[in-house]
Amino acid sequence: MGVEVVVEGLSKSFGPQTIWRDVSLNLPQGEISVLLGPSGTGKSVFLKSLVGLLKPDEGKVVINGTDICTCSESDLYEVRKLFGVLFQDGALFGSMNLYDNIAFPLREHTRKSESEIRNVVLEKMEMVGLIGAEDKLPGEISGGMKKRAGLARALVLDPEILLFDEPDSGLDPVRTAVQNQLIVDLNAQIDATFLIVTHDINTARTVPDNIGMLYRRNLVMFGPREVLLTSDEPVVVQFLNGRPDGPIGMSEEKDTALVEAELAKHGRPQVPPMMSQLEVSPGLPDRSAVHRRKDRVLRQLRSLNPSAQEEILKSLTPQERAQYGVGTPATGSWPQQQAPAQPQQAPVPPRPPQAQAQAPQQVPQQPAQPAQPPQQVRPSPHPRQTEEEPVWPGGIQAEEQAAGGRRRWFGRKRGEQ
Numbered sequence: 001m002g003v004e005v006v007v008e009g010l011s012k013s014f015g016p017q018t019i020w021r022d023v024s025l026n027l028p029q030g031e032i033s034v035l036l037g038p039s040g041t042g043k044s045v046f047l048k049s050l051v052g053l054l055k056p057d058e059g060k061v062v063i064n065g066t067d068i069c070t071c072s073e074s075d076l077y078e079v080r081k082l083f084g085v086l087f088q089d090g091a092l093f094g095s096m097n098l099y100d101n102i103a104f105p106l107r108e109h110t111r112k113s114e115s116e117i118r119n120v121v122l123e124k125m126e127m128v129g130l131i132g133a134e135d136k137l138p139g140e141i142s143g144g145m146k147k148r149a150g151l152a153r154a155l156v157l158d159p160e161i162l163l164f165d166e167p168d169s170g171l172d173p174v175r176t177a178v179q180n181q182l183i184v185d186l187n188a189q190i191d192a193t194f195l196i197v198t199h200d201i202n203t204a205r206t207v208p209d210n211i212g213m214l215y216r217r218n219l220v221m222f223g224p225r226e227v228l229l230t231s232d233e234p235v236v237v238q239f240l241n242g243r244p245d246g247p248i249g250m251s252e253e254k255d256t257a258l259v260e261a262e263l264a265k266h267g268r269p270q271v272p273p274m275m276s277q278l279e280v281s282p283g284l285p286d287r288s289a290v291h292r293r294k295d296r297v298l299r300q301l302r303s304l305n306p307s308a309q310e311e312i313l314k315s316l317t318p319q320e321r322a323q324y325g326v327g328t329p330a331t332g333s334w335p336q337q338q339a340p341a342q343p344q345q346a347p348v349p350p351r352p353p354q355a356q357a358q359a360p361q362q363v364p365q366q367p368a369q370p371a372q373p374p375q376q377v378r379p380s381p382h383p384r385q386t387e388e389e390p391v392w393p394g395g396i397q398a399e400e401q402a403a404g405g406r407r408r409w410f411g412r413k414r415g416e417q
């Protein structure tokens, strides 16, 4: 089973540029989480920070009891063995065929014999549907196949945490859907903890158990999928609808007056209807994470917004409602046993303060907020054995401490003003 990743108060800047601050979340064991956010909000920087490729200025990333931000190099090396990472382009060696690319981590990091390596490589190639393509060079295959080869390579060391950096970039909608199904099926088979960075709304709506969103240098939300997908926060609604009118602009933030003028002209976008989460393909085992998640989410049910509660209750079978002691959505009855509220919900993005089009790094004018319960996230595994990007670069870019205090934007629950 995958391991939990606990992120607490993580902040990162490059020189005077604050990327994000005070990010806290937990990636639950074996669950699939998605991280959304407009371009340039630091999603890739976050993934790299989780794996220790970049060093945050403040905060912790705790995995199996080890804080990778402060641990020794040897401890970091051990923790990294838990990770697998799928980079956008698959990060393959152009001069090696797919078999050798996928075998590379095994040859580098294990003492397996060639016949053992062969068994593992072919098993992983079969999992991602690449059997028969062993001799192909990366230059001879499609972008989708490259991603699947990168995925097979990320799997050979049996990671407990899998990070995906925009796995759907450059794929057509059909291949994206096929890949999404593959991700869900893989999760059922290996029960590792997945974190996916994506811009694809369909992926966000159908694949994950949990969704988070980075916006204006803050994690504005993180929690069960039903929370973000029913949120009426303007930034979330704009993102899920893929509309140009709303708080997100070319430079991430728009002037409030401009946003209001756009909304007056085009009308307020509606929260899109929920879509069902993808189920595992027939013949494969159930996702263990689904059962664990149900327990977890129902314990925190009352801390979630009413729309999210309703969607969660709708997803239960009558037997599950009886088991958990909850009513149907229509009755509005709630679990009879209340659990400690551990809302996995992060602060919601602020209503766009008067940001200026040319001030992408402007800090929201919000007061500091109470600490959020840590949520869960995870970094990437083995170093990329790529020509383009060395996996575990020995040196981390020079970074400067972010100036100024932390701020956190808290989200409003649906219906709150």
Ligand SMILES: Nc1ncnc2c1ncn2[C@@H]1O[C@H](COP(=O)(O)OP(=O)(O)OP(=O)(O)O)[C@@H](O)[C@H]1O
Binding pocket: 014, 019, 037, 038, 039, 040, 041, 042, 043, 044, 045, 046, 397
């Ligand atoms: N090593 C670095 N040194 C300095 N600045 C960096 C470094 N890496 C990233 N940045 C800056 O951090 C910001 C966030 O970059 P990042 O690639 O994480 O964004 P993103 O949310 O993943 O964007 P996209 O969705 O477009 O891929 C950008 O302004 C980028 O220029």
